[in-house]
Amino acid sequence: MRRVLRCAVGFLLILPLAGCWNRIELNELGIMTATGFDWENGEWIVTFQEVVPSTMTSGMGGASGGKGSQATVHVFTTRGKTIREADSINNLEHSRWVYLAHNNVLILGRGAAKHGIQDVLDKYFRDTDARLTTELLVTDGDARTILKQFVPPETLPGAAIAAIIRKEDRFSSIFPSVNVFQAALKLSSEARAVGIPEIALSGAEDSGLESMDVYKVTAPPAKLKLSRLAVFRKDRLIGWMNREESLGVSWLSDRIKSSTFSVPCPDAGSASESRNMAYRVDHAEVKVIPRKANGGFRMIVKADATGELLQYGCKEDLTKPGTVRIMEKQVRQKIMDDMESGWTAMRSLHADLAGFADRIHRKYPKTWKRIKPSWNEELPQTDLDLRVSAKIRRQGLIYNPVR
Amino acid sequence: MKPFQRILQTLGLRRPTPTGRSRAPASASSSPALNASLQETLSRLQTSFGQSSDIVVRQWGGSGDMSGRLSLIYIEGMVNPKLLSNLTKALSEAEPRLADRSIASESVEETIQSVLPAGHLHRIETDAQLYSAILEGSAAVLVDGVPGGIAAAVPGGERRGVEEPTSQTVVRGPKEGFTEELAINLSLLRRKLRTPGLRFERRKIGRYTQTSVVIAYIDGLLDPQILEEIRTRLDAIDTDSILESGYIEEFIQDRTWSPFPTIMNTERPDTAAAALLEGLAAILVDGTPFVLLAPVTFFKFFQASEDYYQRYDISSLLRVIRLFSFFVGMLLPSLYIAVTTFHQEMLPTTLLVSLAAQREGTPLPALIEAFLMEITFEVIREAGVRMPRAIGPAISIVGALVLGQAAVQAGLVSGAMVIVVSFTAIANFVIPALNMAASIRLIRFLLMLLAGTFGLFGILIGTIPILTHVVTLRSFGVPYFTPLAPLEWNNLKDLFLRVPWRLMKSRPEAFYQQNEWRQGQGGNSGSHPGGGAG
Structure with missing residues (x-):
């Protein structure tokens, strides 16, 4: 027993030797x-x-400086x-x-x-x-x-x-x-x-x-x-x-978690009195599939967006089922426009922000080895095939705007 | 060590090793027999008790310096005056019939036995028996010319009645508690367990105190091996005195050098009865309301009797909370020290900043600060227990206001530390068993020191040996960590949770192997010999 006690006391005495380590x-x-x-x-x-x-709390501890x-x-x-x-x-x-x-x-x-x-x-x-x-x-x-x-x-x-x-x-x-x-x-x-x-x-x-x-x-x-x-x-x-281009890049690189943007109505009206609706993507899934095409590459971008109509300023009657289809087409067009502008910016900067290179590398490893040194020059020659679908799941609590 | 031992011996605190029992007042083997001469017996009695003033010797039929024919010996205060007066009355009436010294001693005894109104009579043969009889509250009847005597049990004297237990209270459940009187305690148990299987085994321990110690168990539920072990350990006790069951606990526990209690104590008859029904033994000690329960496992200390009286869902929640409080009580200050002095990256930024703000301007390192606060709390707590009740409120004001609030305002300790220490203290009180709570308090200090030296690694360095120690502990042969280690699936349902009674049909395996079912295996109506909980 005395041995145990000695060990314990010895152990306790050793503790201060550690000097509280890197306390x-x-x-x-x-x-x-x-x-x-x-x-x-x-x-x-x-x-x-x-x-x-000390400025962060009004606590009593220590010297307190007033906010x-x-x-x-x-x-x-x-x-x-x-x-x-x-x-x-x-x-x-x-x-x-x-x-x-x-x-x-x-x-x-x-x-x-x-x-x-x-x-x-x-x-x-x-x-x-x-x-x-x-x-x-x-x-x-x-x-x-x-x-x-x-x-x-x-x-x-x-x-x-x-x-x-x-x-x-x-x-x-x-x-x-x-x-x-x-x-x-x-x-x-x-x-x-x-x-x-x-x-x-x-x-x-x-x-x-x-x-x-x-x-x-x-x-x-x-x-x-x-x-x-x-x-x-x-x-x-x-x-x-800029923002539009960046949003396009987000689309192409599947980084859209949720985004709200305006979509012009089919009958957009004049510039001074433009008619728009607001759409929020709630869920987006983008797949990029590289294909070889006439010496270069063709990137097939399949995007599925589902979302909600947040605001509606168009003339079309939303109670008619066909109208929703028309609006979805508008949204789809808007997404494709954004992607295009993002792509254009990427091309002009020779910067593969969407990570196309990795897709190609994975799908065509041998070809990739060959084109790797010249990829930045190759990038602008790449074709983009956008296949976008957009869905409107809800349109809020009312159908048509209050008129 | 040698001089120390000598000092102890001189002080009479430690008996010299070889000579053994020397000064026991009444040692059974060497005691002279009660012979026919009453005068001699009485003078021996007076010598042994040193003319103690509470020894009363009442005599009949004596004249002058001749001692009487008939005498009644008892100790004032140990007997019930009402019963005693019945006794004297009966003896006074019988005295003329016994005055004739020629009557055979057998018939004298017969006469006495027939006239004494006491319920429990027994023959005494020696001085030692006489002494222990009167010390237990019997009155001894001795007749001159007749060897031996008769002890009539008329126990009495002032004792506290059955009251609500003070240290283990419940909201729902029986409000009666054990008392200092062994007989009452036994009756409290007997009234809960009306079965012939309930056995009481009495023995006397303590050379001076001659304390009655009773092992209570239910025959057929307690593992005979465990019972034998308890008997052996109790019989091995050789000490001057047993003043409280704590003495016994220390003598018979499995490991003396462990902070963890391996014997539980309770003040509640219902808890004791429930323990007996699970196949535990209870050890009742005369003179204390605290009854020992053994063998117990670690988790027993986290179960309150109320768990079984309340609905199972709330009981389960409370058990989880108790377990959480156990960890809080043991680890919170050390975790706080470790995280704030070594692992600040573990905290969310805002929390870190607000903790840092509170530490701004506090002079002491977190470890010292924590120790200071913990010790302060222990002092307040100890003061609260020791001080006279009337001063109680003063301490709470001084403790809570002055030490808590003012220390923070004065910038001596950080507010967060006060919160940590007080929460730890409160969490510690959630554990139903005070002895387990106390052991956690001890471990807490060690862990704080380790946390202050090595951070979280230090806490690991501390907890791993503690865990290994706990799993190697045994309580009367039962592994301390059952049913977790060794794992017993069937018993997990009454561990962290308390499942409905309907589902707890079998007894805990750890303690008992036979008579497995405590409820009917079909519906819920069957009865089984030996135990009838349900």
Whole structure:
């Protein structure tokens, strides 16, 4: 028995020797909600957006700063030849650990995007702390500028931006969200191209979004929003796509989860008094099947969309069964138009965002080996065969509009 | 260690190893026989009891310094005065008939036996028997010139009546509890189990206290091997005193060096009766309302008698909640420490931020903070148990308000820690068995230390040995973790859930192998010898 007791006491005495291992208290953590990367004059400029926890609750613990008086986040920047060097330079000027596990969003400045994001991906894959599920965004300026903006009414801008992109992905699907892992996957696939949403500051530049004063006004003069799709090929930014084109790419790459758009009526009327209806895709299934055709390839795109009529401004009588068929045709046409515009943009940028290359690789592995080096030139020659069907499942609680 | 032992011996706390039982007041083997001379017997009695003032010797027919022919010996306070007065009256009436010293001793005894109005009479032959008889509340009748004597049981004295149990309460169910009086406790059991199969086996333990200890069981339900084991272990006890069943529990439990109790205690006759019906044995100890139940498994400690009185659905929910509380009570502070100091990435961002906000400005590391709060709570709790009832409200005000609220406001501890510690404390009280709850409290501190050192790995380092320890434990030969390890499918229905009675037709296999069915196997009407639960 005494031996057991000795062992137990010995064990307890050993515990402090472990020195509490790599313990780190919550108040030593600098919780980063967003990170930004810029490239300037051969140096990485890393910007962090850090939560200032004491401003986050009205709790009694510790020194409480009243909401509205102290900024909820703290943004700071460091430079270095490598990202990790820049990280470590933090230690010279910052009191807390850079803690990236709760980093929600990673913003690439234009300089960095043009330089290439290989280093960024490498850092994220190598680091045990950082998460591969961090959402990727691009900005057509400095990432640092974006990180300095508040996103009212949310208190944590980084988390809010991530929430915006995730919500957008789920309900609009215009700019499908891309996280670090997905981006790396796409860039290393056969297609070697990825589209990353752009976040931009719209409205009055240099407005009050950088100060807590923005929470005191009802309509801030500016806001952050997703505006374009940045097209990357082989880890570099090569161009941009607008919303329609991006939606088309979403269709072609089967990234539509749900999306709402206007569809012109068959009798659209004049431009000043256009008649439209609103349609929401609830479920979409897109299959892309490559076929060989006269030396090149022909991609058969089979898309099945089902959805709901959300608003109806057309003249046709919805109570008649035939009308629904007509409207479905309109929706189908609209989807095909979007796909076409997306395809046109892809062709002009030589960026295979829809991942056609992987389809071809899988179906015709031998042919693929041959055409692989010249795929980017081959891409515009590819034909698209769109076979779209759209269904209207419901039209809401009424048939015809109130007239 | 040697000097320590010597000190203990000098203090009389530890008996010198070889000499053994030395100072027991009445040791049966060496006791002189009660011979014919009453005077001698009485003087020996006075010497043995050291002229103790509560020894009463009533004499008849004596004159001058001559002792009387007839004497009645009892201890004041141990006998029932009403019964005693009947006794003296009868003896006074019979005395003239016995005055003649020439009557044969057999006929004297016969006369006495016939006139004594007490229910339970027995012959006493030796001094030791005389002493133990009067110490148990009998009155001894001795006649000068007649060897031996007769003890008439007239037990009495002030005892607490049957009241509601204070430590194990129910909303629905019998409100009576065991008392300090063994006879009452036995009758409480007997009244619940009206079967000849209910057996009581009495023995006396404790050299000074001579405490009556009774093994209660239902013949044909308790595994004979277990019964034999209990007997052996009880007989092996050699101690000065048994003042509470806790003494017995420590002497007979399977492993002394384990934080987990392998014997259950109850204050409730219904719980004890239910245990007997499942094939357990109950050990009743005179002088305490706490009855020991053995053998028990780990999960028994999470079952309350009320589980069986309430509807099965709510009982099942409550059991799941109790199990959850068990884990909360054991693990919550350590999980909190581990997650907030090592694995912050496991928390949702908003939760992390709000926890971080609360920790802002708190001076101590989470581990120390948790220890401080836990110890504070233990102090408050202990104070609540020990202090006089009238001061109770003061402690709750000071404890809850001053230590909880003010500590947070002063920025000494974080609010989240207060929540964690109080929830842990409350969860700990959900476990019906206090001894199991106490062992969890102990383990909690160890796990907190490990969590503070190694994080979640530390918790694993702590829980794996505990789990291995628990599954190797046995209670009187029954594996502690039955029916989970070894797995017994049939018994799982009364474990985390409590299925309707209709479906629990067989007894738990762990304790009993014969007489498997406790309900009719057909409908629900049959009766079986030996047990009639249903």
